[in-house]
Amino acid sequence: MAVLLSGQYSLPVSREVVYAALNDPDVLRECIPGCEELEVRSDGIFAAVVRLELGPLKTRFRGKVRLEDLDPxxxxxxxxxxxxGIAGFAKGGAALKLVPDDEGGTLLSYEAEANINGKIAQLGQRLITSTSKKIADRFFESLTNRLQPNPRTAESQ
Incomplete structure (x- = not known):
């Protein structure tokens, strides 16, 4: 089963800051919902263990992600x-774009496609798509919160 997702998020910091955060394993580990482990291997691949709940299915996914066509x-x-494991297997990709907005922040947009099989695919396209969108929204909400300028820092200067 193929799942298509896209989204757009406004972040309150420059593209350079957003790009750096999206490549920082500590930031990603903190922001990815259900992330239990995340490391950057010597070959540049991000390896992760993420606990997911998709409807009635709860499972741990072990995955590998590679960043390609880098244009910082x-x-x-x-x-x-x-x-x-028995829940199934997913394979896919996403294109991510960062554009400056009119207020000094960044407009992030993405388009993603995943092919899913196994028990997960039996849950149905609508449930998988809505759950995937919620996970993406939670990730970007966490990222936005982490990147918010700290008002106390500005006051203390």
């Missing part, structure tokens, strides 16, 4: 795959 701080592509 404008864009890159993500390709990867994840194995959820």
């Amino acid at each position: 701080p404008n864009s890159y592509r993500i390709s990867g795959e994840g194995d959820g």
